[in-house]
Amino acid sequence: MAKIHGGQVIARALRNEGVDTIFTLTGGHIVPILDGCHQEGMRIVDFRHEQGAAHAAEAYTRLTGRLGVAVVTAGPGVTDTVTAVATAHQSGVPMLVIGGRHLVRQELKGGLQEMDHTRLFPSITRWAATAWQVDRLADYVATAARHAFAGRGGPVFLDVPMDVQFDMVEETALRLPAHYRAAPAGLDVAAIDQIVKTLQGAERVMIFAGAVGPGLNRLVDLAEMLGAPTYLNSRARGSLPWEHPLLGNYTRSRAMSEAQVLLAFGVDWDFRTGYGEKINPEAVVVQIDAEATKVGWNRPAQVGFAADPLAVVAQLLDRADELRRDATPAWTTGIMAAEAEMADQARKEAEDDSVPVMPQRFAREVAEFFGSDSIVAVDGGDIVSTTARWLRVSSPGHVLDPGPFGTLGTGAPYAIAAKVVHGERLVGVVFGDGAFGFNAMEYDTMVRHGLAVVGVVGNDGVWGNIKTFHRMAYPERLVATDLGVRPYHRMVEGLGGYGEMVTEPAEIRPALERAAASGLPALVNVHIAETMRMSSNYSQ
Secondary structure, eight states: OOOHHHHHHHHHHHTTTTTOOEEEOOGGGHHHHHHHHHTTHHHHEOOOHHHHHHHHHHHHHHHHSSOEEEEEEETTTHHHHHHHHHHHHHHHHOOOEEEEEEOOTTTTOOOOTTTOOOOOTTTTOOOEEEEOGGGHHHHHHHHHHHHSSSSTTTTTEEEEEEEHHHHHHHHHOOOOSSSSSSOOOOOHHHHHHHHHHHHTTSSSSEEOOOSOOSOOOOOOOOOHHHOOOOOOOOGTSSSSSSSTTTTSSSSSHHHHHHHEEHHHHHHOOSGGGGTTTTTTTEEEEEEEEEGGTTSSSSSOSSSSEESOHHHHHHHHHTTHHHHOSSSSOOOHHHHHHHHHHHHHHOOOTTTTSSBBBOHHHHHHHHHHHHHHHHHHEESSSHHHHHHHHHOOOOTTTTTEEGHHHHHHHHHHHHHHHHHHHHHSSSSEEEHHHHHHHTTTTHHHHHHTTTOEEEEEEOOOOOOOHHHHHHHOTTTOOOOOBBOOOOOOHHHHHHTEEEEEEOGGGGGGHHHHHHHHHTSSSSEEEEEOOOOOOOOOHHHH
16 A cells, blocks of 8 residues: 655645645755655745745735645744745735644754744734644644635644654545635625615715735626725725726825715725724724724724625625616716826826936836736835836736735745746736845746746835935934945846846836846836835825
């Protein structure tokens, strides 16, 4: 009778969960797992830093709806993932980090990279455990997935001692778990009735969506049915196509202050949204979130339910006969007219031919190049908040940002995952020059794996919003705020990619087109003007 080792059991359990790719950085404590994944025909994408591998696992979940997995070695391999795990935790994204662990028989003997990893993770995961038995490995993976996808979702951690990975089991005795996760669910009829009643007769209804999953997304249909101005952040970006007449980018605060009913789907009333204080105090907030603890956080939800937001959207569309508007409400028309005025002003600013390139001009050129069918990771501070308003991405979840944790260094790993999942699409990264430095060596990963990602740096040579903040607090002393305009494109060239420096606004688009045509991982390094501007991290 044939036997298989624990690493192969883990690989089969991951395949049973629907995983076809793992992200890793090799190490002695995970050799059997890597071998098992290879034997099972899984794609293995190896990074230059474990943080990058874990960021990529998060992006994989966001893009596929399946469990993203990072496999890392013991000790520093595990600790290197902490920032990425915290990022996924703050964003409510399911993912699994599998860590190697010292041998059971060497417990407390001071072996190489001996560490009780699980004690690191309780505050930033939904579940963390050690798999002590080879015959239970498939159950451990299933349990990890069940916790990862509960509620809104979040990261989980499992470490596996090296000798457990090497242990053998009879192949015929292996039983893979089945039907171990609950399906996302909507609301009962009474709850939907309450929402319908709240919406009926309200002339000033707005929609605000954020942390929604990768399921069937019909937010555009709901917006059109209600004639409601709609605002998107986080994973909901792209739910309405670029330039849809109900999509708002500039007027969210005004709409919040005037709305009678605010339909909130997967929205956090945190620093990004003024802690809910910008909402009309007389408004009725209808808040739907897969995570019950998010409902009513910082801002009361007069009508609040824990449910899958996209399932509830579909249920409301089933009540179209009761909710459809015969004409667009006058209030919506006014809000969208104000939106158009503000967009026109931004367009005028983006016509500036100054050198160095002005941020709005940079944003317009970059957004026009990437168009509506691409996947774009955004990684930085001020340049990202500027560019995000211009991006034309029109598929849900195809703008990959780091979420509320504000992590820098996510861009290259997110883009790698996107190119792995959607190899046929144009995948890009918009970097700030500070953010680029965090995981720049992952361009080597792109080169080795043939992943032709197009990156572009808005390079002003400073830590933008931090310098502004420092100047406000201590104008006579600026400390650690300047970087200099560095030739980052040459680093990418040196690794085997395509690089180009741009100083004129009219050259941005042609340079990006040359970068894409190269068929190589690419970086266009654009010298932009330093501006005094505060990002939303500090302005709320």
